[in-house]
Amino acid sequence: MTTGVRTSEPATAGLTRPGRPAQVRGRLPVWVLALAVLAVATLVLPLVALFPRVEWASFPAAITSPEALFALGLSLRTGAVAVVCCLLLGVPLALLLARAPARLAAVLRTLVTLPLVLPPLVGGMALLYLFGRNGWLGQGLDLVGISVPFTPAAVVLAQTFVAMPFLVLSLEGSLRTAGDRYEQVAATLGAGSWTVLRRVTLPLVLPGLAAGTVLAFARAVGEFGATAMVAGNRPEVTQTVPMAIYTAFNGAGVDRDAALALAVLLVVVALVILIGLRDWRRRVAW
Amino acid sequence: MTMTADLHAAVELHLGSFHLDVDLEVPAGQVLAVVGPNGSGKSTLLHVLAGLLRPARGTVRLGRHVLTDTTTGLLLPARERRIGLLSQDAALFPHLSALENVAFGPRSTGTRPRAARALAQQWLERVGMGAQARHRPGRLSGGQQQRVAIARALAAAPEVLLLDEPLAALDVQTAPQVRQLLAEQVRASGTTTVLVSHDVLDAVVLADHIAVLHEGQVAEHGPVARVLGAPRSPFAATMAGVNLLAGTGLEDGRVRTPLGDWQVSHDGAGPPAQAQVRPGQAMVLRIRPSAVVLGMERPEGANTARTTVRWVEPADGGVRVRLVGPPELVAEVPATEVDPAWLRSGAEVWVQVDPRRVLAGPAAGHESGAVVVPG
Numbered sequence: 001m002t003t004g005v006r007t008s009e010p011a012t013a014g015l016t017r018p019g020r021p022a023q024v025r026g027r028l029p030v031w032v033l034a035l036a037v038l039a040v041a042t043l044v045l046p047l048v049a050l051f052p053r054v055e056w057a058s059f060p061a062a063i064t065s066p067e068a069l070f071a072l073g074l075s076l077r078t079g080a081v082a083v084v085c086c087l088l089l090g091v092p093l094a095l096l097l098a099r100a101p102a103r104l105a106a107v108l109r110t111l112v113t114l115p116l117v118l119p120p121l122v123g124g125m126a127l128l129y130l131f132g133r134n135g136w137l138g139q140g141l142d143l144v145g146i147s148v149p150f151t152p153a154a155v156v157l158a159q160t161f162v163a164m165p166f167l168v169l170s171l172e173g174s175l176r177t178a179g180d181r182y183e184q185v186a187a188t189l190g191a192g193s194w195t196v197l198r199r200v201t202l203p204l205v206l207p208g209l210a211a212g213t214v215l216a217f218a219r220a221v222g223e224f225g226a227t228a229m230v231a232g233n234r235p236e237v238t239q240t241v242p243m244a245i246y247t248a249f250n251g252a253g254v255d256r257d258a259a260l261a262l263a264v265l266l267v268v269v270a271l272v273i274l275i276g277l278r279d280w281r282r283r284v285a286w
Numbered sequence: 287m288t289m290t291a292d293l294h295a296a297v298e299l300h301l302g303s304f305h306l307d308v309d310l311e312v313p314a315g316q317v318l319a320v321v322g323p324n325g326s327g328k329s330t331l332l333h334v335l336a337g338l339l340r341p342a343r344g345t346v347r348l349g350r351h352v353l354t355d356t357t358t359g360l361l362l363p364a365r366e367r368r369i370g371l372l373s374q375d376a377a378l379f380p381h382l383s384a385l386e387n388v389a390f391g392p393r394s395t396g397t398r399p400r401a402a403r404a405l406a407q408q409w410l411e412r413v414g415m416g417a418q419a420r421h422r423p424g425r426l427s428g429g430q431q432q433r434v435a436i437a438r439a440l441a442a443a444p445e446v447l448l449l450d451e452p453l454a455a456l457d458v459q460t461a462p463q464v465r466q467l468l469a470e471q472v473r474a475s476g477t478t479t480v481l482v483s484h485d486v487l488d489a490v491v492l493a494d495h496i497a498v499l500h501e502g503q504v505a506e507h508g509p510v511a512r513v514l515g516a517p518r519s520p521f522a523a524t525m526a527g528v529n530l531l532a533g534t535g536l537e538d539g540r541v542r543t544p545l546g547d548w549q550v551s552h553d554g555a556g557p558p559a560q561a562q563v564r565p566g567q568a569m570v571l572r573i574r575p576s577a578v579v580l581g582m583e584r585p586e587g588a589n590t591a592r593t594t595v596r597w598v599e600p601a602d603g604g605v606r607v608r609l610v611g612p613p614e615l616v617a618e619v620p621a622t623e624v625d626p627a628w629l630r631s632g633a634e635v636w637v638q639v640d641p642r643r644v645l646a647g648p649a650a651g652h653e654s655g656a657v658v659v660p661g
Contacts (some may be wrong), residue, residue: 032332051497077625174464180376182377182379184338184364185377185379185392186379186390186443187363187364187365187366188336188365188367188369188370188371188444189365189370189383189390189391189394189438189439190365190368190391190394190442191390191391191440192365195394199390199394200379203381203382203383204379206378206381
């Protein structure tokens, strides 16, 4: 055969999968790549640095001590209740936000974003002044014999306050992306507003809702500043995992191992949740 | 067969400088095609019918049922209108299977889930999608999605079906099949239908009557065969693929046009009484592009004019030559008769049309008022 004769077999056969030619992508400038790698290192290295310090021999004991178990249980319980509160209040708010006229939406969005950018400590202080014995709501609640500060309810309150913006903003983004096209179609098919919400709007934004819920839960469980202000750090009453870590870390000697163990546990749990969410989103993608 | 009612709309609406003023009626079970150039108000009209736009003045009635009435401020919301909408994008719910998409309408209006699904399965079989009932829309081709959308729209048993360019997004292989299916199913269901389309085939295959909209007004209306066979408005002529030449009747039976005084033959296709040329009457001459003969030399005989080639485009078996207007004529020349001398923009040519192939009729706009389609 002479050179230059084309055979029926393409030269790249074997390099690409049949039917799916490799797409040629534009390359990023080298310095952008370098900075991006640096960014990954900035985010990941500190977390990785935790692991070599863990005393693996005492790890099971550290995370199963009564205090640690209580803190874990409290964090999960309050986190779960806080997420339910976030869903109950945040979903309607996100729906309103996505459908409101532009000006109202802008005002609402600013208000929703505020807890996100405030130091949680400030939020906790504000909550304390609202629910404290002399606060606007605190006085009223005091009359019926309810005192919120420094109880598990205060933990839930603080967690809801800092976590709800995550849920609302994430869901609002999904709602805006979905648009109202399908809702209009549903209306022409005779569906009332509740049916449209239940069978079209919410199922369509389910991935965004799930992502928002997980983010809110993670934020609630990790909450520290606001909780410290409004709920305090009472062992076996309001001491959540972050509080326990803080207390243990500030203690002497062996307690640091317990702090480290709990910290590593939180990192692993967060990782598992994120990977699970990613796989789930891939499955429900339409 | 579903019992449907007459649709009657008499509405006015202003959008900026655009003014829509339409009065139309579609008898129960009939299909009206609304055609017209972009910006003529077709989509605006559909949105008014669907209750998505509030007209400035007027009413929309379905039988005796009033849907919109600006004197009382009534504007029935979309879900209470029982007006189905099918647009070029199928807009199937992406999170529901084909079956659940079709069952959505019946379920929303109170049918039990099991019965709604059985009904949906029947509809899917009717549109040839029975085997794909469990598939999500993402797994279906564009044509298949539109089939499911047709089933979904009709399964909701609407009183009126609005079709907004329903085949515009489909490729040329798929569109004819879906068009045929749509025609069959709309007929079989007996649903009163308003179709908006650019495509003459849609109107021919689907509709009983055509209304031509021009700048928000009904320029022409009538049975499909009449409007396309003897068009009197420029848009209907373009749709039907014929040249229109406006003019005024003369004493000697000729018609004075911008191209000169032309001899015509009587209009066989139009309303019979209006066939003769009457002096002073506004007339429209209809000339098929294939009847327009081009040449470099001045031809002998009647109906000649000198003009310039605007551009040349391909046509079946030859070329289509657009001439500089007004009036802008189109000539179709078989490949064997193409002369390279004038086959370019800016070439000066002579035009001639055999008087026997110039059909004359009264100009549009002489019958004003409602598009009343006889039932």
